[in-house]
Amino acid sequence: MSTPAPEPVAPVEYSKMTRVQKVAALLIVLGEEGAALILRNLDQNELETVSTEMARLNFISLEMQRDVLREFTEVALQASTSTRGGMDYVKSALEKSVGAFRASNIVGRVASNRTPVAAMQQIVEMEARHIFNLIKQEQPQTIALVTSYLTPEKSSQLLLMLKPELRDQVIERLATLAPTPIEVVERVVEVINRKLGGNHSRALNQTGGVKNAADLLNAMDKNLSKSLLAGLEERNPELGTAIRQKMFTFEDLVQLDPSAIQKILREIEMRDLAVSLKTASDKVKTALLSCISKRAAETVNEEISFMGRLKAKDIEAAQTRIIDAVRRLESEGEIELSSPNESTTSEVLV
Incomplete structure (x- = not known):
């Protein structure tokens, strides 16, 4: 019996697809074995994001296959049939990459669309100033969580609005942020949504951790970036060194x-x-x-x-x-x- 899937997307031109959709299309074209090799290198949130898009792409035309391979590998695909994705494909590829137990958990969350990414979609597509006004009174850990879903450029804008002492705490917590359980994200979103008017959405992925903190510092003013990193290295030398190595x-x-x-x-x-x-x-x-x-x-x-x-x-x-x-x-x-x-x-x- 087939697993319920997220609502399929209507056929769309390859040039108009999001980056995540293109990655999902590539994984389908590669086949289950090839997709499994890539999927096993993704973290939990990346798996859920890409799996959701793979499940929605039920049909990939021969023309789109060629576009995918031209962009990602510059190798022409010798094929005469279309390739199908869908939830059954996602389940099979995930089982080969992360095992049946973890695959079942991910598929269940994707099928219900109950993922951290889906929850946070409601609050992030806005200007940095608006986000700041929503979260400026929150704890550093909460601010770090929201920041982890932003681009480095927007994160740096938000960070500049924080008080220096709070800014230091947020950078440190962002660098040590682990994948966050859906229940925690939903509680944070619920609190912020009480202050939020409107409904916004975009393709998101939580990217907390050392690399995200490094990207954020890279996007900031050079002198401020050096000052923040120096302060962090004094408080946590090991973490500071890890961030510096990624910059x-x-x-x-x-x-x-x-x-x-x-x-x-x-x-x-x-x-x-x-x-x-x-x-x-x-x-x-x-x-x-x-x-x-x-x-x-x-x-x-x-x-x-x-x-x-x-x-x-x-x-x-x-x-x-x-x-x-x-x-x-x-x-x-x-x-x-x-x-x-x-x-x-x-x-x-x-």
């Missing part, structure tokens, strides 16, 4: 000008450069290797080709040593990092 990633090296990259490369071992580039994107490899001599670049490429399989932790360690050199040179005034508001920060996956 500039290995992929962000492409944002630096060649002269800065040359200074960085003079500070590191060539072995670290080769190891760090083992799984790096072509864009990063080109940016770094173009800043050394042709012969040196050839030597690095040869070393990479002879390395064989490396452990992810060894690659991450080499990349971390390079980022440490970046931070050291920045603190000494030798190089200047790009403004976060002028570029997009992304995490390296190895």
Whole structure:
């Protein structure tokens, strides 16, 4: 017997789909085995958000399959039939990725549309000033919870409106925020809804944690961001270090000008450069290797080709040593990092 599904969405042009809908479409096109490999890397809220959209996309045309693969993989799909999604597909893919018990729990929540994301949709699609007026009297933990559903840009606007002492507490709680049970989110929403007029909605995902706190600080004024991070490191050195490590990633090296990259490369071992580039994107490899001599670049490429399989932790360690050199040179005034508001920060996956 089929599991009840959220209301299916009417066919829509691929160009008009939200980012979450596109991800859901991709997972359907990949098939259950391929989708399972990706789904097992998502957290609880991401699973629920994407699963909801997968269940709504009951039918994906051949044209949309091609659009999905063109955007996500740039590989043409050789297929002659349409692909179907729906709740049964979601249930099967989830069982293969997270197990039958957890899959059953997620499917039940998705089918009833009772998820933290669905609950918070009612209060977040508004200006930062309006949100501030709604939550300014709430506890720091509550403010952090609401902030976790906002974009980094809107979060930074909201944070600037808070008193400095409250701002520090919210940053710390945001960085340590775990996935929140639906019952807690619903209680928070119920309290705030009493003050809220109107009905707003958008595609949301709770993204509390170290990465979210780092993104928020990246979106803020540089001097204020440094001040907040310094204060946090005094109170909680381990947490402060974890946030700092997320604020500039290995992929962000492409944002630096060649002269800065040359200074960085003079500070590191060539072995670290080769190891760090083992799984790096072509864009990063080109940016770094173009800043050394042709012969040196050839030597690095040869070393990479002879390395064989490396452990992810060894690659991450080499990349971390390079980022440490970046931070050291920045603190000494030798190089200047790009403004976060002028570029997009992304995490390296190895």
